[in-house]
Amino acid sequence: MPPSSGLYRFETFTFDPTSGELRAADGVTRLQPQVSALLTVLLEQAGKVVSRGELQARLWPDTTVDFDDGLNFCVRQLRVALGDDANAPRYVETLPRRGYRFVAAVTHVSGTDRPVRLKRLPATWLWIGALAAAVIVGAVVRGYYGGRHRQLASPATTVALAVLPFNVDTTDRMMATYHRRLIDQVTADARDERIWRLVPDSGAATHVLSGSLVRQGYSVRIFVQLVRASDHRHIWADSILDSYAFSGNSTLTADRIEKSVARLLGTDTVGR
Numbered sequence: 344m345p346p347s348s349g350l351y352r353f354e355t356f357t358f359d360p361t362s363g364e365l366r367a368a369d370g371v372t373r374l375q376p377q378v379s380a381l382l383t384v385l386l387e388q389a390g391k392v393v394s395r396g397e398l399q400a401r402l403w404p405d406t407t408v409d410f411d412d413g414l415n416f417c418v419r420q421l422r423v424a425l426g427d428d429a430n431a432p433r434y435v436e437t438l439p440r441r442g443y444r445f446v447a448a449v450t451h452v453s454g455t456d457r458p459v460r461l462k463r464l465p466a467t468w469l470w471i472g473a474l475a476a477a478v479i480v481g482a483v484v485r486g487y488y489g490g491r492h493r494q495l496a497s498p499a500t501t502v503a504l505a506v507l508p509f510n511v512d513t514t515d516r517m518m519a520t521y522h523r524r525l526i527d528q529v530t531a532d533a534r535d536e537r538i539w540r541l542v543p544d545s546g547a548a549t550h551v552l553s554g555s556l557v558r559q560g561y562s563v564r565i566f567v568q569l570v571r572a573s574d575h576r577h578i579w580a581d582s583i584l585d586s587y588a589f590s591g592n593s594t595l596t597a598d599r600i601e602k603s604v605a606r607l608l609g610t611d612t613v614g615r
Contacts, residue, residue, distance in 0.1 A: 349453040351386045353434070353445075356425070358382060363575075365424055376551075376575035377402060377413075378420045385435065389449040394442040403577075418443065502539035502608055505548035506530050509567075510555040518558055521588050525556075525565075528597035536601075538609045548572050552604060563588035567600055569607065579607050 351358040357366040363379035365372045374382065380402050384393055398414055418435065421427075427434045436444045506529055511522040529552075533541055545551045554567035568580040581603060585596045 349451055352450045352452060353386075353389075353447045358386065360386075372424050374424060375420065376570050377577070378417050378424070380575050381414075381417045382421055385443060385445040386449055386451075389445040389447070392438055392442050392444045396442075398442065501549065503542045503547055503549045504533060504539040504604070504608070505542050505545050505551045506533060507545065507551060507553040509553065509565075512556075512558070515558060517589055518556060518563070521563060521593065522556055524591075525593045525597055528593050529601050532597055532601035533604070536605050538605060545572060550578070550608060552600075559584070561589055562586045565596065565600075569604055579603065 348361070351360070355368055358364070359366070360379065360383040363374045363376065365374055365382070381398065384398060384401050395411070395414065402417075403413065418437070422429060422435060425434045429435075429437060432446060434445060434447050436446045438444060506526065508526060509522055511518050513519050530541070533539070539550075542548050549572055551570045551572055552567065553570070554565060557564045557566070563585045565583040565585060566580070567583065569578045570576065571578055581600070583596055583599065585593070588596075
């Protein structure tokens, strides 16, 4: 879904759907792509009921499995960002079995304001993000894997890939170490590819690789996703259990992630 132009203002918030940045008095929160898309749809139709079917068509047009859990998690993330309460909503009202409605007064204005300071998100956001990413796994489009052959692009490729840090519980020292090792290895593998150029952040990227890590005893569950930056469309997602996460070697897991992304971005669907 292409982002809307201009800014939305409601109460103390200003939302930029192009960047996904939600500005408040105490700073700026950069919403995850699907959460940003959800807020955009609700703001476009503020005061009206947006059905779950319409949200599925707008946010998950290619999903062939049940999207309900994914939408529920996105709504929860949005409420966390807004400080909203589902039982006494100031912004997002739930209408059981019907959909959602944005209930605050909204002003849509044109403008070029861009926030410059990001607000630190609460620790619970990390776990919500991990659960949301887990749901997205169900939306993998099998056609991207079925019988496609990898094609190398020329060095002049227009694909710009950003590998973002994954959501992780940084208070767990073993998880923090594993995360750093995994991202370093994925980035090193990606640097050897000719089908893209690596960029440091999502602002300059055509495609963004991100994810979440959840500890399961001495194993780590990795939720990873590839998103096209131009329209926030999910291209691919995967769920990987690394049973040897704390052995000091994340090469196999990193290689699986990087090769999957390379297989997708090496096809003729890139940029469509």
